[in-house]
Amino acid sequence: MADLVLENLTIKYGSVTAVDNLNIHVASGEFLTLLGPSGCGKSTSLFAVAGLNHATSGTIRVGDRVLFDGNPNNTVPPEKRNIGLVFQSYALWPHKTVAENLAFPLTLRKIGRAERDERIKEALGLVEMLPYADRYPFELSGGQQQRVALARALVYRPPLLLLDEPLSNLDAKLRERARVWLRELQERLNVTTIYVTHDQAEALAVSDRIAVMSMGRMRQLGTPREIYERPADSFVADFIGSSNFFDGTMIENGTDKARIRLADGSEIVTPPGAAGKDGSVVVAIRPEKIELSSETGPNTMRVSIDQRTYLGSVWQYAVRSGPIEFRIQTPAELKEDSILVRIPQGHCAVFPDKPGAN
């Protein structure tokens, strides 16, 4: 297995910069996810690693092998990269059976018949598709096609596996099962993997680390916990899970905490953070982190309940305090019109601007 290094990777299409100065080091055997909204450049980055599109500048290296050194006229063609790739649409060749789909890359590698059959068996066994070896792709369900696509990408034992939204065409239940299964398989094979998805729950569930992207740029790189609990900016806070954003003004910014005045005139204490030029900030707090409180104190506020929504595992309440409107989530069913809530200092994050403004 090998590690993958992307340095200053930039991909431009005319005046559009699809990928802007990407720097990622994926460790050998790691499962790294590129996460971001549709159109943010995930697939473009992935295909640049595969050699299926041309990077504009930067470096791509797998192990000690340089695949792209910044000169667009001097890239290793995809067929010489020895990388496994699973497409969103699976891209199984319709005129070949499952076994023939898997045989093609092996034949190209001039692997003898006996070993070829052995490897096909092994790969199909891994994805539990052995009984379907002689079927044509159109005779398989979506989930089965997805597994064959994975087997085809693994059958030649590439050191690096790329997956472009492989589960997005499956229905919700199957998707959840498939991602657990996929992660187990990856751990068993210990293959370095880059996984592309726009589904944050999926990313949190399967990844060793997540690179959050927006508009071609990487916003944060970290473990699922880091990404969720310590978002680097308001975009990440908003995109991963969901957050309330309070407008406020920085009163005091210390080394271990900050004081912020909110729009309703109240003051809260938060971790330190950067403020905008005019001192304005936004405070992000997730709905499920806001606590009910029985007594007033620092960081508490009295709010009225505007709306109640039952979400199954929790209740969600739309509440307000003066001009500030936000959501809280709690398993408790609240009958009161007005309640006291506490904004835990440790779960707040302070950013200079709102998501979308940056």
Place this chain on the structure above:
Amino acid sequence: MTDISHPGTAGRGIDRSRAIYWGVAALTTILVFGPITPIIFQAFLDKPLYDDTAVVTLGNFSRLFSEPGMAGVFFNTLYFGALTMIVAQVFGAVMAVLVGRTNLPGRKWLGEIFIWPLFVSNLVIAFGWFTMYGPSGFMTLAAKTYLGGAPWNLYSVTGMGIVAGLSQAPLTYLMCLAAVTKADPLLEDAARSTGAGPFRALFSVTIPMIRPAIIYSAVLNFVVGIEMLAIPLLFGGPSGIQTVTTFLYNAGINAAVRPEYGIVGAAAVILLIVVAFLVWLQGFLMKGAGRFVTVRGKASRPSTLDLGAWRWPAFLFVFAFAFLTIISIFGGIFMRSAVSFLTPLIPFWKVLTTANFEHVLGSANYVRSIVNSVLVATIGAAIGTFFILVIALVARRSDFRHSRALEYIALFPRSLPGIIAGLGFFYAVIWLPGADVIRGTIAVLILAFMIRYIPVGFGAIAPALAQVGEELDRGARISGADWWTTVTRIIVPILKPALFSCYALLFIHFFKEYVTAAFLYQPGSEIIGTTMLQLVAQGDNGPVSALATIQVVITAAFVIIARRVMGAKIYG
């Protein structure tokens, strides 16, 4: 593990894929421009191309324009082209709507009949019209005898234009039919639900939908009219009416006795410019066509419009069109081939004879022309399909830097009239060093036909190629296949049905071609079309109709086999 600096792993080495890109691009460029270049040179030289003392001049053009009657020739050409277009558009579009969208009785078999003429050359069609509606044609005599007069005169530019238009109507029909049946009936339903009657809905919603098809085929038919040889030659010749095509043909054929290289070159260049402009105009007019595109992924069942009381009058109208302009034309050719003298005044069986066929089959030259036609079509279509396939793959499915330029060059022959392609190849085999070895062989015919019909084959392959998701190529590349392995092992097998269709279309076009061959054949490499041209000039109508019949029969057999056995899609 290799480093990028190693030779062999670098992208831009001369790998075989890149060798193929450049090879195909070079071959296509040479073959397309090879025949045009000498014509352009010749237009600006005062002596024959191969004469070393020739100097550059504009004299050919001034001589061409000062030539008496030349203005008339250009006028005839444009008038003839315009009339061809108008007549073809009106009849073709009306037939398409009636057959494609109404409950016209017999619409299925009438629709089949409408595409027959597309399978045969307009030389055969023109001869059929001559046999039936010429001065002593069957219909003409019948009309004179039983109706007291025949009000048509084919030997005028107007008569020629109407004949050409009626015989081109099937082309318009075919293109409009595709648009009419693909138009989304939901749109019509929507118009009806807002209160429009069925005819109102048809005219205000569906007809505008087929506007792109009408515009496209209009320009096409104008071009066909301008570059048509058969009808002006057969009907204009006797009365001294010339078009640019017949002028080029006569001047070229008589070149041995009256060397007119310069004038011929100049006229050819002008024709080339006009046709190129029209093809450009066609593309320009089609640019905004996107908003009319109503073709949906799933073929929806087109709704049919109830004609009510008009069903039978409409049937009579459509049937009369089919009978008078198609059935009687084919019938006339078949009948003429079986009699010594075709007239409504003598009972058919009294003049029955096998002499026409005996004449054709008894002559080594004529038999050879049939064999050559079959060879050119069979072999040529195979070579052509392969060549066009590789062009399409490089143009549409490779990372070749000049793929767009390659496609432009490959499609340029749309602007290349057959007569000019023939003339150009005629010059080129003399002019290009080494090309002389194929002069007067069927190889040069195959080459010329192939160039001329690249766009036809491309049109059969490219849409099917677009249906093959690019991820299938990408999947193969990342699995370790280079470009050539990817296209041959993954793309081509999926394209098989389209390749059969391409082969069938090329076969039909090669088999019926005659104009392009007119200057290129020599004794030994004659084909059915050129032999017919010769026989027509001699007035040997019996053998001409026998040859035409043989051509039609072979074509019909091929079309049936291609459709049934190969599953090829030919015209719907």
